[in-house]
Amino acid sequence: MRSAGNEREAVARWCVARPPRPSRIAGVSMAGFRDRGAGPVDVRVVPHPAVTLALEFGAGPLVVDAETGRQRRGNLVTGFMHGAVRVRGENVECVQVRLSPVIAHEVLGTSPAELDHVVVTLDDLWGRDAARIREQLGDARSWQDRFALTNALLARRREAGRPVDPQVAWAWRQIAVSRGQARVDELAAEIGWSRKRLWSRFRAQIGLPPKRAAKLVRFDHAAHRLAAGGNAARIAAESGYVDQSHLHRDVLAFTGVTPTTVAGEPWLAVDDIAWHGHDID
Known part of the structure; x- marks a missing residue:
């Protein structure tokens, strides 16, 4: 049986939003997270077999302490993380995207091999697209609008990308x-x-x-x-x-x-x- 205490803690900490239907892009999953304001967030990341994007638009920056010792904040992308990685922040609001590694190369414009064990800012990869999506997400009136904006961006970038064999x-x-x-x-x-x-x-x-x-x-x-x-x-x-x-x-x-x-x-x-x-x- 799942730990009820863990779930209560999760619900107390986060307001979680999910799209009403799966993304039209195969290999893309999204969820929205809003910190309920019960104090600073500080959680250990448990590795997952996907490339993860954090598109933040809240009042407080999302900060990741990577296993390399480097600290990153803002709109971020992580490869296949493992080890001592922590996510911190306060007043955090973000859309998190999980990309199957099969399409990550197309969407990101770089091989996931370049992201192994590291956290990089999307500004470094996407330039103006990263700043634009942050502004759009902040102006959006609902989570569904945010999911639609994110989907449109990912679809556009995928069309310009190169598929894996x-x-x-x-x-x-x-x-x-x-x-x-x-x-x-x-x-x-x-x-x-x-x-x-x-x-x-x-x-x-x-x-x-x-x-x-x-x-x-x-x-x-x-x-x-x-x-x-x-x-x-x-x-x-x-x-x-x-x-x-x-x-x-x-x-x-x-x-x-x-x-x-x-x-x-x-x-x-x-x-x-x-x-x-x-x-x-």
């Missing part, structure tokens, strides 16, 4: 559908590529080597089950881990904390409210 997109989706349990050598054989070629193309276009991507997808699934109150030994067995110690090591590697600590993270409680029903693709 179909074989790479297929391999990513097999990893996602299998919850990280697909075997890389079998994926390579299925598309008629060598393992080395798949590794190279996948790493360049998705942002992670396929084996690392599979580990992240598997971890994401396990972390949400832990947050839902599941038994760690059963989760390990059913998620493709050798044993519970293997799960423990992976959680520690991705987050820097133990599975017990991850299970109580407010980030995952908010995550379930904002993104429930959104599959990785």
Whole structure:
């Protein structure tokens, strides 16, 4: 059973808005967040197998303390984060976008490989588009208007972008559908590529080597089950881990904390409210 205390804390901290229907762009999910003003926000980020955009328009800046030690604020984009990453702020309002790595290259204009372990400002990537969307989001009267504005921007940028190889997109989706349990050598054989070629193309276009991507997808699934109150030994067995110690090591590697600590993270409680029903693709 999911921790009721974690959910109550999440609801007390955040007003969360969701679009009435999925984005018309495959691989895009959005949610709106408004800090309820119960004091400064300071939460640990739990890694997720998507590239994340934070389009902020509130009175207080959104600040990310990255694992590299650098601090970023404002409209931000993060690659596949893991380790000691924290989000801070006060009076925060933002639209958060999760991009499947399959379309991230098209939308961002850069490979997710360039964003691994880093947080960059959208001003650096998008220039005037970043400033324009912040102003538009601040002037919008409703969350639905904000989602529509964000969708329009992402669609326009995607049209000007370059898609990943179909074989790479297929391999990513097999990893996602299998919850990280697909075997890389079998994926390579299925598309008629060598393992080395798949590794190279996948790493360049998705942002992670396929084996690392599979580990992240598997971890994401396990972390949400832990947050839902599941038994760690059963989760390990059913998620493709050798044993519970293997799960423990992976959680520690991705987050820097133990599975017990991850299970109580407010980030995952908010995550379930904002993104429930959104599959990785």
